[in-house]
Amino acid sequence: MTDGDRLASVLRESRRNAVPFWVLVCVLVGLASYHVLAGDVRTAVLAACLVGVAVVPPAAFRDPTVTLPWDLLAVACVPILWDVVVGVPFATDVVPYVAVAVVALLVVVELHAFTSVRMNQTFAIVLVTLTTMAAAAMYNVALWLADVLLGTSFLLDGRHPDVINAVVMIEFAYATVAGVLAGVAFTLFFRNRIPPGSDRPAVASQSTFEERADTDGETLAERLHLSVQTQRRLVRGMQGLLVVVFTYGVVTLHLPTIANAGVALVVTFVPAALERDLELPMDAGLVLWITTAVFLHALGSAGLYDAVDPWDNVTHVLSASVVAAAGYAFFRAVELHTDDVYIPPAFMVVLILVFVLAAGVVWELLEFAIDQFAIYADLPAVLAQYGIHDTIVDLLFNLVGAIVVAIWGTVYLTDVSESLSDRLEEWSA
Numbered sequence: 001m002t003d004g005d006r007l008a009s010v011l012r013e014s015r016r017n018a019v020p021f022w023v024l025v026c027v028l029v030g031l032a033s034y035h036v037l038a039g040d041v042r043t044a045v046l047a048a049c050l051v052g053v054a055v056v057p058p059a060a061f062r063d064p065t066v067t068l069p070w071d072l073l074a075v076a077c078v079p080i081l082w083d084v085v086v087g088v089p090f091a092t093d094v095v096p097y098v099a100v101a102v103v104a105l106l107v108v109v110e111l112h113a114f115t116s117v118r119m120n121q122t123f124a125i126v127l128v129t130l131t132t133m134a135a136a137a138m139y140n141v142a143l144w145l146a147d148v149l150l151g152t153s154f155l156l157d158g159r160h161p162d163v164i165n166a167v168v169m170i171e172f173a174y175a176t177v178a179g180v181l182a183g184v185a186f187t188l189f190f191r192n193r194i195p196p197g198s199d200r201p202a203v204a205s206q207s208t209f210e211e212r213a214d215t216d217g218e219t220l221a222e223r224l225h226l227s228v229q230t231q232r233r234l235v236r237g238m239q240g241l242l243v244v245v246f247t248y249g250v251v252t253l254h255l256p257t258i259a260n261a262g263v264a265l266v267v268t269f270v271p272a273a274l275e276r277d278l279e280l281p282m283d284a285g286l287v288l289w290i291t292t293a294v295f296l297h298a299l300g301s302a303g304l305y306d307a308v309d310p311w312d313n314v315t316h317v318l319s320a321s322v323v324a325a326a327g328y329a330f331f332r333a334v335e336l337h338t339d340d341v342y343i344p345p346a347f348m349v350v351l352i353l354v355f356v357l358a359a360g361v362v363w364e365l366l367e368f369a370i371d372q373f374a375i376y377a378d379l380p381a382v383l384a385q386y387g388i389h390d391t392i393v394d395l396l397f398n399l400v401g402a403i404v405v406a407i408w409g410t411v412y413l414t415d416v417s418e419s420l421s422d423r424l425e426e427w428s429a
Contacts, residue, residue, distance in 0.1 A: 007124055007190075010109045011057050013066045020070040024077060025054050031080050047080050053103060056110050068106055076102040093174035094181070097132055101182030104131040117347050120340035125186050127354070129179040134357035136175035137395050140168050144392040161387030168388060169368040172361045231284040238295040239268050245302050255380050260301035264294035280419045289325075293318040312390075313397045320356050320401025325413055327355035328405065332417035337425060349406040356402035360395050 012018075032047035054073055058064050079096045108124045111117045119127065143155040155164060242265040249257030268291045271282040297315045304311045331351050335341045343351060367383040374380060385391060 007109060007119060007121055008113045010069060010072075010105075011066055011113060012069060013063070015065050017070055018065045018067050021054070021067040021073060022064070024070060024073050025051060028054070028077060028080070031084060034084070043080060043083060050076055050080075050103065053106050053110070056114065060114055068109070072102050072106065075099060076106070093171050094178045097136065097175040097178035098182055100135050100175075101128055101132040101179055101186075104128045104135070105182075105186060111347075115347075116342065116344050118340060118342035120338065121187075121190050123334065123341050125183045125190075127351070128186060129183040130354050130358040132179035132182060133172075133175050133361045134354045136172050137357045137361050140171070141392055141395055144388070155388070161389055165385060165388040165391055166368075168391065169365060172365055176361065176365065228284045231288045235268065235284075235288055235291045238291050239265065242268070242295060242298055245298055248302065254302075256383075257298075257302045261298045264298035267294045279423070280416055282416070286325075286413075286416070289318075290322055293322045313393065316394050316397040317401040317404070320360070320398035321405050322401075323359045323398075324352050324356050324402040324405035327352055327359075329413050329416045329420055331355075332413070333420035336418060336421035352406045353399065353402050356398050357395070360398045364391055364394065 028047045028051045032044045032051065035041075035044035035047065050073070054068060057066050057068060076099045079099050082095075105124070105128045108119060108127060112119050112124070140155065143152075146152045147154055147156040155168075157164075242261050245257060246261035246265060249255075249261055271287045271290055274280045275282045293315070296311070296318060300311050300315055328348065328351075331343060331348065335343050364385070367385050370383045371385050374384075
């Protein structure tokens with residue numbers, strides 16, 4: 001049995017599992033009704049979504065004994081049951097986000113079992129961890145948008161924006177910890193509960209692998225309608241300006257400028273190192289793309305963030321597009337590397353968005369940590385945050401960059417993905 005088949009083996013065909021499973025489903029239906037009457041829409045929606053996820057396998061098989069593991073469903077129900085039975089909030093958000101991770105795992109299992117998506121155990125666990133982090137970002141973005149557009153007070157409840165931002169950063173940290181803990185727990189779950197060779201019910205609606213089509217088209221360098229020589233000159237020009245900005249930072253003893261320009265300058269040489277050491281094809285357009293993103297960020301840290309309001313938004317779109325491109329190249333390389341993984345184009349868009357949101361959470365946590373350390377040490381912040389509005393707007397523009405790559409940019413990354421897949425083959429040989 002393949003690793004991917006072990007993932008589908010999470011589904012159980014057992015009356016012993018089905019009885020507590022259906023008891024939990026009935027409890028969730030009752031809780032959803034209770035919270036609707038109580039006016040708690042958020043909890044009611046969560047309970048209804050859990051019911052929807054839970055009933056997919058028995059409905060697909062038309063067999064009430066083919067169900068998800070009842071104990072996993074019970075973990076996902078903990079935040080809802082806790083709210084009703086105990087009525088006191090959790091001391092931390094780790095437990096609720098572990099429940100989110102469980103829901104993500106159940107959804108991943110159903111995608112693998114009932115759609116053309118194919119994932120092995122390792123890929124699924126990584127995706128669940130990333131999804132848990134991305135869920136924290138999406139949840140707070142949704143609350144902020146509701147408060148701004150509809151006048152609610154889910155997040156913007158009168159507290160100072162910096163205070164709200166600190167609370168959200170702590171929530172991001174808990175979500176990250178929960179995602180990592182869930183990844184470890186799910187690894188043990190697969191190892192102990194679903195050993196290799198486990199039987200699983202035949203999935204009547206399971207799709208066969210679709211043909212893995214290769215995408216041919218113009219390279220990014222050709223698409224830019226600039227000669228390769230011109231693009232390389234632009235890269236060299238930006239590297240030269242980064243040296244000037246770095247020197248300016250040294251002369252003025254401005255730590256943020258020194259750090260950001262120095263790191264940006266190093267990053268501009270990464271594509272050449274990848275091409276030389278890993279033999280990854282980095283055409284001039286890709287190099288220009290990466291260099292422009294870090295160049296604009298370095299200029300922003302030198303004063304343009306404060307002088308030009310949209311500058312931060314532009315840099316976040318470009319930076320997020322680079323992160324999205326890296327995520328796509330990695331996922332596509334893994335797909336090419338193993339027959340156990342297949343990612344249809346529509347699902348690849350979802351993967352890119354999840355990857356960028358998770359990376360955004362990590363970046364915001366890094367900014368927050370550096371900002372807080374600078375305050376504690378009485379030093380100028382190399383990276384700084386400016387309240388909850390700045391954080392949420394950054395995440396929104398990260399999504400814009402991810403969407404741009406997901407819709408228009410992946411065609412230019414085929415060669416990189418295929419070369420990275422070849423490197424994975426060599427390393428695993």
